[in-house]
Amino acid sequence: MDLLDPMMKSYYKKLHPPLRTKYGFTLIEVVLAVGILVFVLCGILATYMSCLELMATSKNMTLATNAAQRKIEEIRDYNFYNIYSDYNNQTFSVDEMPAGDSSGVIYVNNSDPELLQITVSVCWRQRAGRIIGEDLDLDGSLDSGEDSNGNNIIDSPVELITLITPR
Ligand SMILES: [Ca+2]
Numbered sequence: 001m002d003l004l005d006p007m008m009k010s011y012y013k014k015l016h017p018p019l020r021t022k023y024g025f026t027l028i029e030v031v032l033a034v035g036i037l038v039f040v041l042c043g044i045l046a047t048y049m050s051c052l053e054l055m056a057t058s059k060n061m062t063l064a065t066n067a068a069q070r071k072i073e074e075i076r077d078y079n080f081y082n083i084y085s086d087y088n089n090q091t092f093s094v095d096e097m098p099a100g101d102s103s104g105v106i107y108v109n110n111s112d113p114e115l116l117q118i119t120v121s122v123c124w125r126q127r128a129g130r131i132i133g134e135d136l137d138l139d140g141s142l143d144s145g146e147d148s149n150g151n152n153i154i155d156s157p158v159e160l161i162t163l164i165t166p167r
């Protein structure tokens with residue numbers, strides 16, 4: 001038995017509209033929801049990828065800095081008067097990086113023969129293929145178009161400079 005008359009029923013419906021219609025979502029609602037979901041997922045993915053890249057860069061910078069530091073220690077222990085002839089323009093690679101993915105170079109400035117300025121610069125290839133530093137082909141020498149700051153040496157974010165005097 002229906003105790004409510006039709007007018008009361010319609011009033012009740014106005015006060016308490018159904019949460020969901022019988023037909024579910026409209027196509028536009030679904031497309032919008034999927035669009036927002038894809039947008040959010042792409043953002044999360046991009047953030048994740050850039051975090052991975054940052055971690056790889058940080059690890060490679062540490063490896064490159066350690067390799068440059070080892071070279072400087074090696075030069076410090078070397079016969080001072082042979083440093084220029086034996087080390088200027090010498091190239092090396094970072095042992096911990098895959099073969100061919102790194103290139104270090106040593107510059108010895110002997111404009112003051114009793115105070116050598118040693119510059120050790122290390123460039124490398126990131127996993128994504130990007131080269132860090134000016135030596136774009138990682139051959140240890142400056143090729144045309146590589147010297148972006150025009151100072152005639154290969155520069156890199158990992159570049160150690162030190163002064164050495166005779167002991
Ligand atoms: Ca080069």
Ligand SMILES: [Ca+2]
Pocket residue numbers: 134146147148149150151152153154155
């Ligand atoms: Ca340069």
